[in-house]
Every structure is written in structure tokens, then in C-alpha cells.
Amino acid sequence: MRRTGWTAVIRGGMLAALVCAAMLGAAAPVAAQGTTQGAAAAVAPVADPLPSWNEGAAKRAILDFVRATTDPAGAGFVPLPDRVATFDQDGTLWVEHPVYTQVLYAFARLRVLAETKPELKQAEPFRTVLSGDRDAIARLPLHALEKILAVTLTGMTVEAFQADVAQWLDTARDARWQRRYTELTYQPMQEVLAHLRANGFRTYIATGGGQDFVRVYAGTVYGIPPEQVVGTAGATSYGYDAAGRPVLTKEPKLLLDDNLAGKPEGIHLMIGRRPHAAFGNSTGDRQMLEYVGAGAGPRLAMLVLHDDAAREYAYGPALGLPDTEVGTFTPQLYEEAGRQGWTVISMKADWKRLFAFEP
Amino acid sequence: MRRTGWTAVIRGGMLAALVCAAMLGAAAPVAAQGTTQGAAAAVAPVADPLPSWNEGAAKRAILDFVRATTDPAGAGFVPLPDRVATFDQDGTLWVEHPVYTQVLYAFARLRVLAETKPELKQAEPFRTVLSGDRDAIARLPLHALEKILAVTLTGMTVEAFQADVAQWLDTARDARWQRRYTELTYQPMQEVLAHLRANGFRTYIATGGGQDFVRVYAGTVYGIPPEQVVGTAGATSYGYDAAGRPVLTKEPKLLLDDNLAGKPEGIHLMIGRRPHAAFGNSTGDRQMLEYVGAGAGPRLAMLVLHDDAAREYAYGPALGLPDTEVGTFTPQLYEEAGRQGWTVISMKADWKRLFAFEP
Numbered sequence: 211m212r213r214t215g216w217t218a219v220i221r222g223g224m225l226a227a228l229v230c231a232a233m234l235g236a237a238a239p240v241a242a243q244g245t246t247q248g249a250a251a252a253v254a255p256v257a258d259p260l261p262s263w264n265e266g267a268a269k270r271a272i273l274d275f276v277r278a279t280t281d282p283a284g285a286g287f288v289p290l291p292d293r294v295a296t297f298d299q300d301g302t303l304w305v306e307h308p309v310y311t312q313v314l315y316a317f318a319r320l321r322v323l324a325e326t327k328p329e330l331k332q333a334e335p336f337r338t339v340l341s342g343d344r345d346a347i348a349r350l351p352l353h354a355l356e357k358i359l360a361v362t363l364t365g366m367t368v369e370a371f372q373a374d375v376a377q378w379l380d381t382a383r384d385a386r387w388q389r390r391y392t393e394l395t396y397q398p399m400q401e402v403l404a405h406l407r408a409n410g411f412r413t414y415i416a417t418g419g420g421q422d423f424v425r426v427y428a429g430t431v432y433g434i435p436p437e438q439v440v441g442t443a444g445a446t447s448y449g450y451d452a453a454g455r456p457v458l459t460k461e462p463k464l465l466l467d468d469n470l471a472g473k474p475e476g477i478h479l480m481i482g483r484r485p486h487a488a489f490g491n492s493t494g495d496r497q498m499l500e501y502v503g504a505g506a507g508p509r510l511a512m513l514v515l516h517d518d519a520a521r522e523y524a525y526g527p528a529l530g531l532p533d534t535e536v537g538t539f540t541p542q543l544y545e546e547a548g549r550q551g552w553t554v555i556s557m558k559a560d561w562k563r564l565f566a567f568e569p
Numbered sequence: 570m571r572r573t574g575w576t577a578v579i580r581g582g583m584l585a586a587l588v589c590a591a592m593l594g595a596a597a598p599v600a601a602q603g604t605t606q607g608a609a610a611a612v613a614p615v616a617d618p619l620p621s622w623n624e625g626a627a628k629r630a631i632l633d634f635v636r637a638t639t640d641p642a643g644a645g646f647v648p649l650p651d652r653v654a655t656f657d658q659d660g661t662l663w664v665e666h667p668v669y670t671q672v673l674y675a676f677a678r679l680r681v682l683a684e685t686k687p688e689l690k691q692a693e694p695f696r697t698v699l700s701g702d703r704d705a706i707a708r709l710p711l712h713a714l715e716k717i718l719a720v721t722l723t724g725m726t727v728e729a730f731q732a733d734v735a736q737w738l739d740t741a742r743d744a745r746w747q748r749r750y751t752e753l754t755y756q757p758m759q760e761v762l763a764h765l766r767a768n769g770f771r772t773y774i775a776t777g778g779g780q781d782f783v784r785v786y787a788g789t790v791y792g793i794p795p796e797q798v799v800g801t802a803g804a805t806s807y808g809y810d811a812a813g814r815p816v817l818t819k820e821p822k823l824l825l826d827d828n829l830a831g832k833p834e835g836i837h838l839m840i841g842r843r844p845h846a847a848f849g850n851s852t853g854d855r856q857m858l859e860y861v862g863a864g865a866g867p868r869l870a871m872l873v874l875h876d877d878a879a880r881e882y883a884y885g886p887a888l889g890l891p892d893t894e895v896g897t898f899t900p901q902l903y904e905e906a907g908r909q910g911w912t913v914i915s916m917k918a919d920w921k922r923l924f925a926f927e928p
Contacts (some may be wrong), residue, residue: 291794368837421838421841422841425841435650435841436840436841436842437796437839437840437841437842439841443838445834446834446837446838447830447834448830448831448833448834448856448860449830455863456833456856456859456860456863458833458834458837458860465824465825465838466824471806471807471808472807474807474815474817475804475805475806475807475817478727478805478817479780479802479805479824480796480839481795481796482780482781482784482794482795482796482798483795483796497807497815500815501807501815501817504814504815
């Protein structure tokens, strides 16, 4: 049996330990570098659609792909309706360490829920999470975390969920940069999204995170509308409120596990055609890149490697980088990238600056 | 437990009886009328976006809705991204009687399958269907039909399925008009699709039929791309073929039952926003119309009533029309339409001509 969404790549209580670290700000802030690089970006020619990228194989691969697919006289021309690109979100479009933003939202929501449902304070695993006992939270088994996600992300109307997520995103700050999570998107990837769209591509998110969660901010943060967010999706149930108005209520039943093999499966379900470009950063994206790469004509498959502890985080364990349970980039994946002709993006070498808020 | 897709509104062996009627051409051809009406359409002013519609409340409702939602100075203006309209397919965009086209495809495919898998000829319920014994087929229980759909529509790659459906659609002919099924689309509804799109609406199909089945022809027949077809969807499984190439295989596991309450649920899953217009023709569309109608601002909700035995079929049982198991329009639905302000389209009174192939 496959595990659910992110939990598929997370073992036991490791996630909980990371959650604690994130909640308590244990990840010490590291002064953002790249001021010089930011200045370099500022003097880049206006015509450069990717000013936050250093010159190199990765930047060249993107520009070459767009040129090849949009040249009507070229052999690689792709008609407009087929110009589809899919992007993993956590770790590819925005920061995923020390832990996924949605898990932090679920923990925050549990604390709010406990105010009106005091029985949660007595029942496990909620009592443990609410206790703030880091060691105990770290020992929580996987099914306990799934129970927390089920309780905190379901049972309300889709509109109530959207409003609650929007409010949390507006007030919560990450421990390292003290910024809204929605500010922690990678400027180089925003430029890729914009460049692809300027050339007729429709950009989709294909995330192991919750489809409804990501939809709340995908429009304002990435310019990606709700119908172009493919994610791990739970069922909703249609019914009527006290006034007899139709409502859709979020249910704790999994419809689509959009991770690993679930990514190409979700792409088929939601899009119904094979994308020409795909971007990821972990083993959860492998099958999506394989699927995209196996199509005819020009295909662009890229993986972001987090090798920049100074400006963001460094994790692999590919290339000897520290191992991680969140966004694992294994040596096997690195090897497959080489074999398949996928481009690995070095955050450290390829990106001039990481965030729009950097000088 | 809800039944699957169409089968939710079909009782027991009734569907099988109808299938037999369709296969054997028992529905006697009726000479298409409306030649005069066709001529009238030809002299309609070019500026009329709905030339196949007679003047009346239904045509007016469509034109008024489009005017209201696209007038930037009006109170009912709808921004471009929110211009979404959903259309049921069977009975709303094309002919569904005497039985759904996809069921005929499944029966045809069973005959082909039996050539390479002779064991099917010995096993029930396949033996019964292959026997051609109308009475025996009519007595098949519901789960037998579901078994037939599972066997015939799964187990192949999505590409193989697409190719097979396309070939069948190209060669099969309906018993009454002796036309390809893809020619049996309603010209008045094609004009509604075009008029909405010309005014910035994105047109989606929301069908109880198979999502992958409808996607095969939605592009050429309706101008609707695969990502805008929401339908009853089965799982696929990602794997590799003998050459190691990634493939998606269709599995006999239901992901989305896109009928009744499943329509708004499917719309939320696939689109993530509430449409401003919805079109249906049966009880299977009720919840979709309720959901669409309950939103703020101008909303258009319409139901096609098949009251034209001469040019197509007549069934209800609303308004005393003959009862049916396929595309049931109950008196309760008719009553709700009046109460909710939905517009009922009378095929007989509102449509000048039905098909593009009519003179």
C-alpha cells in the first residue's frame, strides 16, 4: 500500500521532529548572502527573461527548450494546446525545509480546534501535539500524523477552509526569515513560470501537498488558477446547510495521492495530456519526470538540488549532502537524471538570488 | 452506497434491454422534420449567435446572461478567470437514447475481446451478452453490467484505449440516423458553446460518462480540450512496458463518480471554482444546477427537455412524457426548476433544428 502524499517519503516520527524544529524556530537564521548577485541581476539586460539565473547549462536548457517548442519552422514546434508544463511545489517553487508549510498549518489549526473541542486535549495523538513536548511529538507514529491531518483539514465547507488558510497565511511567519510563507518562493522559478506563460505554455502545479490548500494562494503567489493545481486531494461531499443552501464539505477520504507514481496518474486525471516540461526536486517527482521525458519531441525535465546551506538549505543525500526526510534527493535519482538527460539545477551555482525580497 | 456514474439512475436489467434495442436497431427511424426550420435558420441574420434557436424565453435567457456577465459597467460583470460554464454531455450536448453511446462501445469491445480471450465466451455475464439473446441480456443484473464495463474499459494503456475508441467512433453508426455518433450533437448547443467561448467563458463538460471516453472526441466534436472534461473517472496505474518506457494503465477502480452529487464534487476537484452557468437534462444534473445557481451574481441554469419524438425522442416522465431509465426528467425536477428559476429548454419549441447535418 502506498502512503499518503508526503507521508510516502517520511518515516515514522521524523516528520514530527522536524515540525517541532520549525515551530520552535530551531533552524537558526542564516544571513542571506547574494547581495552582489542581486546587484548583478539588476544590471542584466531587460531582454533576459531569466535575470535571476546565472549563465550555465540549466539556464540554457530552459531558453533552448522554449525556443525549440515555439519556433513554427522548427522540427520541435509544439502547438499551443499541447504547451503544458508541470511544477512540483514544495522545494521546487518554494521553501520546504525544515518541514512542509501545510503541516505547520495543520498543527496551528489543531490548537484552534482544541479551543472549541476541549475533548481533543484529552485524546491522543492530539494531546501530545498540544502539549508542545518535542520529544513526545517526535515519537508519534505515522498514523498519528495522518489522524491529525484528517481532523484538522476536513469537516468544514470548502469556503470555510479557504478562508481559514488565507487568514493563517496572512499572519503566520517562518522561523528563519520571519516572512510570510508565501514570500518564500524562488524568484528564479517565478521567472521560469512567467517565461513559459509568455510563450503560450499553461503552467500547472503537481504537488504532493493538498490540492485545496495550494489553490488558496497559487493564484496570487504564482499566477496559477485553481483548475491548474493538481495535488493530493480528498473527497468532498455535497449537501445542504441549515438554510438549505448547497455546500461542499471536505471529507477525510483520499481521492488522489499525488506523489511518486501518483503524479503522472494525477496529471492524466486532471489534465489528460502529457506535459512537455516538468520541474521537481525529490524522489517524489521521479515518475513525473520519467513520464514527461518519455514523450516525443522536445521535453524539458529539471530537478532543483538544494545545495546552498548559506542562502537556504542543503540536503540530498545526493552528492554527499546531508540526508533528509523532507524532499529527499537520492544518489539514485541523481544517477537517473544523468542517464535520462534531465538537468539538475544547483541552487548554489545556478541561482543569482533566491527570493524577491532580497536586495 | 451510491451507484457508479450512469448506473446510479438505472435500475437492474433495464439498461441491458435498451442496449439490445439500440444494437438491433429496434428504435425505428423517424424521418427528420424541420426542413422548413432549417431554411429559416439559413436566413437568420449573421449577427445572431444562436441561429438554430427559436425566439423565446430560453434563447433570451442565454443572450441576457452573456450580456450581463460581460458588461464591464454592469453589476453582474464576471471577470474573465471566473467565466466557467459546465455542460452535461449525454442528452444535453448529444443524443443519449435509446442508450448511452459508451455502453454500445463497451458491448462492441466485448465482442472484439472475446476473439483473443475465448474464455470470455464461457464466463457469465459475457457469454450472455455475446449470445445476442435479447431476453437474457435484458435480465442481467446491475453488477453484471458493471463487470462488463470493468472488463472492456480497463487493462490497457490510456493510449491504446484512446486509439480503440477513436477507431470505433469512426466506424460505428447509430441505428436511427445511420450516422456516426459524433454527428448526433445538438446544433443549438454547439452554438451556445461557441457563443460563451466568444465571450471569454471556458466551457467544460461535466458528464456521468467516462472521462477518458469523452476526452477522445470532445476536442474535435465540441472544441473542448481534455483538461476541460470532467467525467466519471477510473484510476490509472503508472508502470513500465517491456521496453522500460513509462505507461499509464487503466484500472477497474473508481476515482470519481461524476453523477448526481458527484457532479459538483467533481467540479470542485477538477476546476476548483463554482461555474456561472450549467446545462443538463436529467436528475443526474440536479445537484450541479443547484450548486451553480447558489452562487452570487448572474447564474444561468438550464435543462433540456426531450419532448420531440418526431425529430428525436420524447421522455420525462415530466409533463406526462414517457418514462425512461436513461436521462430521467422527473416531475420533481421540473417543479424544482420552476422554483429555482432554472430555464427548461423545450427541444420541440426552442430548437429550430437539431443537427448540423439537417438541411
